[in-house]
Structure formats: structure tokens, C-alpha cells
Amino acid sequence: MSYLTQWSFDPFVIVVAVVVVWHEIGLAHLARRSRHARTVERRRRSFYCYGGLAVLLLAVVSPIDYWADDYFFAHMIEHIMIMFFAPILIVAGAPWLPLVHAFPVKVRRRVGRSVLFGSWARPLRALGRFVTNGVFAVVLFNVVMVVWHLPAAFDAAENNQNIHIWLMHASFFVSGVLFWLQIIPSYPIKPKLTALGKIGALVVTNVVMFVLAMALSIFSSSSWYSVYNHVPGVSLSPFADQQIGAGILWICGDFWALPALIWVIHQAVEEEGSASALVDRLLHRAPLQSLPEVPRR
Secondary structure: OHHHOOOOOOOHHHHHHHHHHHHHHHHHHHHOOOOHHHHHHHHHHHHHHHHHHHHHHHHHHOHHHHHHOOOHHHHHHHHHHHHHHHHHHHHHHOOHHHHHHOOOHHHHHHHHHHHHHOHHHHHHHHHHHHHOOHHHHHHHHHHHHHHOOOHHHHHHHHHOHHHHHHHHHHHHHHHHHHHHHOOOOEOOEOOOOOHHHHHHHHHHHHHHHHHHHHHHOOOOOOOOOHHHOOOOOOOOOHHHHHHHHHHHHHHHHHHHHHHHHHHHHHHHHHHHOOHHHHHHHHOOOOOOOOOOOOOOO
16 A cells, blocks of 8 residues: 555645735635624635645645656546646635734735735736736637647656746646636626637647647557656656546546636526526627517408
8 A cells, every 4th residue: 555655745745835815814804894794604615715726736746746756647637636626626715805904904005005005006906907807818828838848848847846846836736726716706807708708718728638648648659758668666668657647537527617617608598697697699790589479450
């Protein structure tokens, strides 16, 4: 059972611990000024947030991370957890207001006014609008996913832990949060994409995952990554390992994409008023006009 005992330390542990403590301080501050029902709702959402942070830690400190150095398919499991499942839960947990309200009132107000209205912060506000733009979030997410699986970038991350942790994993997580903020309402942040835009984002991202998976398996005849060649003690061939990883990427796409797509389509139907109106909108056609009733004689 040694493969279950290989736990390690990752700097993300410190980051997560600080975030949890800071979040709890913010919840306590908000509880003193909120109705009981709102406090209970925030506590309920906090479990989603903490669940996402637990998934993030499980990905980077558990045996999954240890075996990712030897097996590509374990690395794919780790990447899916960091890019998809951890951000989904954290965004659903909406930790933003508690994190802001953890600051003392005077500091929060002074900094808030300065950032929101100060002339010095115009470039910062413009950057914030750009980063939270729906199209940018979707493009960034897919570019990050593809680029880090190119051989040169992947091997560089495997050979340098600073690149691996602070560039690869951090970009996976940040782009994941920005992407899912466009899909899941996370008070007080509202998705910039319309319901139809969300459907397009999910479909495009799923297609990119499938194409990447096919490139790693069906369209290849050898391993892409030199870091997995001749790993001591590993009997699984690098290309077979890569094919398993591609299969995991392909199959896991359905685990997040189908539920998310069903939920978003339901939201789109509600937004358009009916399923037929949604189809008309997708096909860019005018809705059928009902015929006027002929008066009876």
C-alpha cells in the first residue's frame, strides 16, 4: 500500500490555510451585521468553497501528485482536479464578500474608494474589466490547457518545481476560476456571458479537450514527453501511459461538461421563455408569429 502513503508538502498548503482563516474572519464580521438566514446561507456556501480548497490540496499534496512524476495519466487526473473540480466548488461557494469583509472597516472603505474612484487606479480597473470579460476567460482557459500540454512547456514544468507550482498549477487554477465565474453565479460577481454564450463556452471547451485527447492518443504513435521516458521502476510504456491519460481527459470531459451543459441549457430556456424560443435564437431565425383568429359567423 506504499502508493497510498506518498504525501508531500506543497506551498499551496500555506496559501489555503491563510485563505480559510481569512474567510472565517470575514464570515464572523458579516454575521454581526446580517440576518440569521443570510448568515446560514453564507455558511452553507462556505462548505462548497472549503470543498474546492480540499480538492486543490488533494491534487497537489496527495499520492496523486507523487505518482504524477512517474505516470502521465496521474498528471492528467491532477490537472483536471486543479482546472475543473476545485474552481467549480470554489466559485459555487462565492467567498468574495467574506474575504473582503475580513479587512477592518476603515481599511476596507479607504482602499475600496481609492480603487473604485481614484484616477491612479484607472489602469487597474481597465485590467479588471478585461480579465473578467467572458470571451477572455474562455480563451485564456483553453489556451492555458493546450499550451501546458505542449511537450516543451510540459517538460520544462516537470524539470523545474518553481515553473511546475507557480506557473503551471497557478495558471491552471486562476484560469479555471475565471472560466467558471462565467458559468456559475458567484455573488456578488455576475457572469458576463449570456446563457447562449455559456453554452458556446462549454461546447468549445469540451471540443478542445477532445481534440487534445485525440492528439495525444489516436493521432500519435509515440510519447510526447521526454520526462516520462526511462523512468526507473516504471514498467508501463510511456506511450501506453500517454494513451491512458488521453482517455482520462476524454472521459472526464463528460463528468463536468454534461451536467454543466444541462444546467446552462435549463437556464437558457428560462431566459428565452421556452425551448422553441431558444432554438430560434440559436438558429438566428425570427420566431413564428401566431395566426390571428378568424371570427366565427
